[in-house]
Amino acid sequence: xxxxxxxxxxxxxxxxxxxxxxxxxxxxxxxxxxxxxxxxxxxxxxxxxxxxxxxxxxxxxxxxxxxxxxxxxxxxxxxxxxxxxxxxxxxxxxxxxxxxxxxxxxxxxxxxxxxxxxxxxxxxxxxxxxxxxxxxxxxxxxxxxxxxxxxxxxxxxxxxxxxxxxxxxxxxxxxxxxxxxxxxxxxxxxxxxxxxxxxxxxxxxxxxxxxxxxxxxxxxxxxxxxxxxxxxxxxxxxxxxxxxxxxxxxxxxxxxxxxxxxxxxxxxxxxxxxxxxxxxxxxxxxxxxxxxxxxxxxxxxxxxxxxxxxxxxxxxxxxxxxxxxxxxxxxxxxxxxx
Amino acid sequence: xxxxxxxxxxxxxxxxxxxxxxxxxxxxxxxxxxxxxxxxxxxxxxxxxxxxxxxxxxxxxxxxxxxxxxxxxxxxxxxxxxxxxxxxxxxxxxxxxxxxxxxxxxxxxxxxxxxxxxxxxxxxxxxxxxxxxxxxxxxxxxxxxxxxxxxxxxxxxxxxxxxxxxxxxxxxxxxxxxxxxxxxxxxxxxxxxxxxxxxxxxxxxxxxxxxxxxxxxxxxxxxxxxxxxxxxxxxxxxxxxxxxxxxxxxxxxxxxxxxxxxxxxxxxxxxxxxxxxxxxxxxxxxxxxxxx
Numbered sequence: 178x179x180x181x182x183x184x185x186x187x188x189x190x191x192x193x194x195x196x197x198x199x200x201x202x203x204x205x206x207x208x209x210x211x212x213x214x215x216x217x218x219x220x221x222x223x224x225x226x227x228x229x230x231x232x233x234x235x236x237x238x239x240x241x242x243x244x245x246x247x248x249x250x251x252x253x254x255x256x257x258x259x260x261x262x263x264x265x266x267x268x269x270x271x272x273x274x275x276x277x278x279x280x281x282x283x284x285x286x287x288x289x290x291x292x293x294x295x296x297x298x299x300x301x302x303x304x305x306x307x308x309x310x311x312x313x314x315x316x317x318x319x320x321x322x323x324x325x326x327x328x329x330x331x332x333x334x335x336x337x338x339x340x341x342x343x344x345x346x347x348x349x350x351x352x353x354x355x356x357x358x359x360x361x362x363x364x365x366x367x368x369x370x371x372x373x374x375x376x377x378x379x380x381x382x383x384x385x386x387x388x389x390x391x392x393x394x395x396x397x398x399x400x401x402x403x404x405x406x407x408x409x410x411x412x413x414x415x416x417x418x419x420x421x422x423x424x425x426x427x428x429x430x431x432x433x434x435x436x437x438x439x440x441x442x443x444x445x446x447x448x449x450x451x452x453x454x455x456x457x458x459x460x461x462x463x464x465x466x467x468x469x470x471x472x473x474x475x476x477x478x479x480x481x482x483x484x485x486x487x488x489x490x491x492x493x494x495x496x497x498x499x500x501x502x503x504x505x506x507x508x509x510x511x512x513x514x515x
Numbered sequence: 516x517x518x519x520x521x522x523x524x525x526x527x528x529x530x531x532x533x534x535x536x537x538x539x540x541x542x543x544x545x546x547x548x549x550x551x552x553x554x555x556x557x558x559x560x561x562x563x564x565x566x567x568x569x570x571x572x573x574x575x576x577x578x579x580x581x582x583x584x585x586x587x588x589x590x591x592x593x594x595x596x597x598x599x600x601x602x603x604x605x606x607x608x609x610x611x612x613x614x615x616x617x618x619x620x621x622x623x624x625x626x627x628x629x630x631x632x633x634x635x636x637x638x639x640x641x642x643x644x645x646x647x648x649x650x651x652x653x654x655x656x657x658x659x660x661x662x663x664x665x666x667x668x669x670x671x672x673x674x675x676x677x678x679x680x681x682x683x684x685x686x687x688x689x690x691x692x693x694x695x696x697x698x699x700x701x702x703x704x705x706x707x708x709x710x711x712x713x714x715x716x717x718x719x720x721x722x723x724x725x726x727x728x729x730x731x732x733x734x735x736x737x738x739x740x741x742x743x744x745x746x747x748x749x750x751x752x753x754x755x756x757x758x759x760x761x762x763x764x765x766x767x768x769x770x771x772x773x774x775x776x777x778x779x780x781x782x783x784x785x786x787x788x789x790x791x792x793x794x795x796x797x798x799x800x801x802x803x804x805x806x807x
Contacts, residue, residue, distance in 0.1 A: 233612055280790055284797060287555045287611055291744045292793060295786035298741060302783050421737060425619060432616065462631050468623035475617045476605055 195346060199339050207338045208410070209454060214342075214349045215407045217446030220430040221356055221439055222399035227428070228436035229360060230392050231372035232282070233290045235424050236297020239277075240270050240397040242419030244404025246304065249317040249414035259323055259335065263348070263405050270401025271394050273300070278393030282386055285375070294421070301419040316415025320408050335409075345406055352399060356439055359395070368392055372437075429471050435481030444483055525653055527771050533659045535766020536666035537725050541739060542746035542758040543673060544717030550753030551690040551710045554603060554614040558622035560740030561629075562715050563722025566591045567731040568629055570723040571638045580643035588719045595715025599708050607707070622736065629733045640726035662724055669720070674755060686710055690753065741782075742769075745789045751802025761800060764788070 199207045219241055226232045247266040251257040257265070281292045304311050311317065322335040322344070335341050359365050367388050370378050379385055408414040417423070426449065434445025449467070456463040478485050545559045556562075569590050573583035598621055606614045642658040650660075677683035688696045689706045697703045722739070729735060745765055750757025765785050772781035792799060 233615070280794065284793055287615055288748065288793065288797070290612070290615060291555075291748060292790065295741070295745065295789055299783045299786050302779050306777065306780060425623065428616070428619070462627045465624055465627035465631070468620050468627060471623070472602055472617055472620035475613055475620065476602065479613070 192350075196343075199342055204338050207342050209451065211338065211342045211345050211410055212407075213447040213450040214345050215403050215410065216427075216430065216450045217443040218349045218352055218406070219400055219403040219427055220434065220442035220446035221353065222396045222403060223427050224431045224436055224439065224442040225356065225359075225368075225396040225399065226392055227431055228438065228442070229365065229368045229372060230389060231375075232389065232393070233428065234281075234293040234396075235290045235421070235428065236277075236293040236295070236300075237397075237400055237427055238421065238423035239297040239300040239419050240274060240400035241404035241407070241423065241427070242304065242414070242416070243273060243300065244270055244401030244406075245408040245414040245418045246311060246317070246404075247401070248405035249320045249408040250310070252320055252323055252409060253317060256323060259325060259344070259409070263402060266401045266405035267398045270404075271398040274394045274397025274401075275390070278390050278397065282389040282393060294424070297419070297421065297424055301416060301421075304419055305416045312415075314416060316413055316417075317408075318413045320412050320414065322409035341410060345410070348402070348406060352402065353439060353443070356399070360439060364388075364391075369437075429467065431481075432471070432479075433474055433481055435483035435485070435487075437480075438483055438487075441481050441483035445481065448482070522653070523774065524771070526655060527774055528767065529655060529659065529663075531767035531770030532763065533662050533666075533728070533766075534725075534770055535763040536663060536670070536759075537721055537728075538739075538742055538746060538766055539670060539759045539762035540666055540724075541718055541721035542743045542750070542762055543670065543755065544714035544721070545743050546747050546750070546753055546755065546758045547677075547686075547717070548711055548714040549747065551686055552603075552607075552707050553611055554606075555611060555618070556711075556714065557615055557618040557740065558598065558625060558736075559618075559714070559718050559743060560736030560738070561622040561625035562591055562595065562718035562736075563725070563739050564731070564733065564736035565594065565625055565629060566719030566722035567640060567726040567735070568633050568638065569719075570726060571640050571731055572633075574640065580641075584720070584723050587723055588716050591719035592712045592716040595712045596708060598715075599711040603711065604704070604707075622740075626733050626736065633733070635733065637730040637732040640723070640731050642727035658727060662728075665724065670759060673717075677755065742785060745785045747799070748789050749792045749799060751799025754799065754801040757799055757801030 199210075219237075222240075223234060223237050226234055244266040247269055248259075248262045251262045251265060252259075277293070277296045281289055281296065284292050305313060307313075322341050325333040325335055325344075327333070333340065335344055360368075367378065367383050370381075370383075371385060371388060375385065378388075404418065407418070427446075430445040430449045431442045432445070433449060434443065435441025453463065453467075456466060460466065474481065480488060541559070541563055545556060548554055548556050548559075566587050570580075570583045570587035573586045574580060577583060577586070598618075602617050602621060603614055606617060642656075644658040644661050646657045647654040648657045648660055649655075675683075677687060685696070685701060685706060686709075688699075688701075689703055689710070693703050696706070722735075725739075742765060746758055746761045749764065750759075750761030765788070768784050768788065769778070769781050772784050796802075
């Protein structure tokens with residue numbers, strides 16, 4: 178009970194911090210934080226299939242980029258309000274995700290990874306070649322978040338970095354909550370069961386394909402949402418958002434933070450975005466550092482930063498507990514039996 | 516019509532064959548490493564890229580393509596040994612996903628290293644054989660024709676090595692039953708290391724001979740690995756004849772397809788073929804059923 182209360186206080190405190198801090202820092206940090214949150218959400222979307230179902234997708238940037246293009250096109254061409262834009266991006270991505278997912282989930286493990294890589298490349302090439310709609314390699318520029326209208330009551334402009342930060346914060350927090358509910362639900366348990374033992378799940382009466390497909394669609398829709406949030410922030414959508422390098426980067430974010438948790442990828446996404454910006458401004462070829470870090474993480478910390486802390490702290494506690502227990506046992510064994 | 520076939524279609528078919536056989540060389544390395552070690556080497560394409568770059572630098576110094584090829588192949592073999600020893604060895608017996616991820620990290624390191632050493636601009640590797648050869652009225656580049664023979668000889672050589680020599684049989688033994696091989700007194704770890712070195716060397720040779728046809732650029736590894744993945748999926752993971760047949764199919768599709776549609780789109784057909792094969796025959800054309 179105490180632990181639950183502590184946690185509640187912690188979460189509330191953290192949320193208050195997230196709301197207050199933008200008022201005390203330069204704009205640059207607010208934009209950075211917004212970007213970090215968007216990539217954190219993107220990493221969460223990948224983790225839903227990578228960490229919970231055990232399907233590593235190497236083409237996830239395609240969904241991110243697709244979402245970015247959808248929101249850029251809708252905002253520029255139709256002046257569509259942001260909530261509607263996000264919903265359309267989610268639906269379109271779910272549709273594309275269901276096609277890609279339907280084909281990809283037939284394969285397992287590394288084959289799944291290669292198939293998603295190939296489909297990601299196909300989507301990338303289609304966007305790249307479809308010049309009339311997407312502007313080819315130049316992409317679409319000049320995307321500004323449109324104001325939010327609350328009926329005729331009042332209008333909230335989102336073009337300022339602070340306002341957009343709050344908007345993104347709300348969306349990311351809400352998505353996080355939804356994912357958390359999903360993961361803790363019976364549905365989430367089945368996903369984790371698939372990860373742990375794919376052969377046994379069908380014997381329990383659950384369809385592997387159905388659950389894999391639903392989680393893939395959900396994941397691609399969420400990736401699309403993060404992409405749709407990204408283009409109004411960055412002001413553009415171009416093919417680099419669908420490139421393989423971004424797919425690789427999001428895999429790194431997820432593993433860096435810790436797969437199989439929701440908070441882990443969020444941390445990883447934020448960490449890598451901030452790291453890239455600061456290291457990138459000092460060292461030109463910072464990707465080599467990221468590459469080395471990634472290799473070391475896979476080799477030595479397969480549970481990522483969050484997993485490491487979780488494990489080491491919990492491990493430390495249990496170690497202490499065990500020692501204390503041993504001492505008690507030892508002392509009690511000293512007592513003469515009657 | 517006859518002219519169209521002779522001057523437009525036929526060269527493209529030849530191009531496809533050359534591309535496909537070079538790809539087969541690369542894919543054979545990938546497939547060999549997977550078949551024996553159950554490891555998908557994501558950095559395989561980057562080893563091709565690095566091979567081409569090292570050959571480029573070596574060529575600038577020694578001014579002999581063939582010596583540069585041999586030198587570069589040896590260097591890449593040594594790099595492969597280093598990768599195997601440092602990064603892959605700790606992952607034996609674990610989920611193949613981990614080795615895929617580790618080699619993905621390595622591929623990132625290799626791309627960036629190449630960018631640091633050779634800069635972002637593409638380099639040109641000059642073909643050792645110039646001029647054209649007349650094939651019944653069709654002028655065809657001599658170097659490409661040479662490549663055709665060279666790759667066929669090399670692939671046949673590898674096949675003979677794997678099937679007819681003692682060492683080849685040991686490697687095949689490692690792919691089928693490593694515990695039995697170990698019980699027979701062979702050091703499986705050394706077999707694995709040598710297999711990986713061989714795979715890397717094949718990647719290097721593939722990268723070098725493709726260098727004069729494509730350009731040498733830092734991200735060429737990514738383009739190559741996509742085709743190579745398609746080849747091993749279509750042909751069947753770990754299958755030698757599968758890799759050769761699938762390479763030729765994919766080389767032809769990319770090459771002949773680009774007659775009518777832009778090459779970037781022609782490449783997507785490769786992936787479409789791959790998806791169809793995976794749906795109809797998940798183990799690939801020549802793969803053993805039930806293999807993962």
